[in-house]
Amino acid sequence: MSVENKRGRRRKIVGTVIGNKMQKTIVVEVVRLVKHAKYGKFLKRSSIYKTHDQNNEAKVGDKVEIIEARPLSKTKSTRLLRIIEKAKP
Numbered sequence: 001m002s003v004e005n006k007r008g009r010r011r012k013i014v015g016t017v018i019g020n021k022m023q024k025t026i027v028v029e030v031v032r033l034v035k036h037a038k039y040g041k042f043l044k045r046s047s048i049y050k051t052h053d054q055n056n057e058a059k060v061g062d063k064v065e066i067i068e069a070r071p072l073s074k075t076k077s078t079r080l081l082r083i084i085e086k087a088k089p
Contacts, residue, residue, distance in 0.1 A: 010068040012081065015049065017062045025076060026053045028066055052079040061087025 019027035028049045033042045050073075051066045058064055063085040066078045 013049070013066050013078070014084065015064060015066065017058050017060050017064055017087075018048075020053070020056070020058060020060055024053055024056060026051050026058045026064075026080065028064060028078075049078050050076040052076055054080070058083055059087055 013028075013030050015028040015030035017026050018029045028051050029046050030049065031044055031046045034045050035042055049066060051064075052069070052072050058080060062083050064083050065081045067081045069077060069079045071077045072079070
């Protein structure tokens with residue numbers, strides 16, 4: 001029995017870092033496209049996640065992958081899995 005089966009399936013989400021001014025915390029914006037029910041047009045919808053970054057390695061503009069975790073604070077329940085792409089200087 002693997003750890004993933006014991007804890008259930010955790011969602012992996014890809015987003016962009018928009019803030020890193022807190023200690024061990026980054027703010028990640030995730031943009032998704034939602035189809036309008038009546039008109040069929042695709043609309044951009046965004047969500048903001050406060051994410052645990054243990055080593056303070058992610059910077060603003062980085063594309064990152066985050067994963068669901070147990071609640072770490074009042075607003076923080078995701079953690080940084082990996083940095084996909086570094087921001088252009």
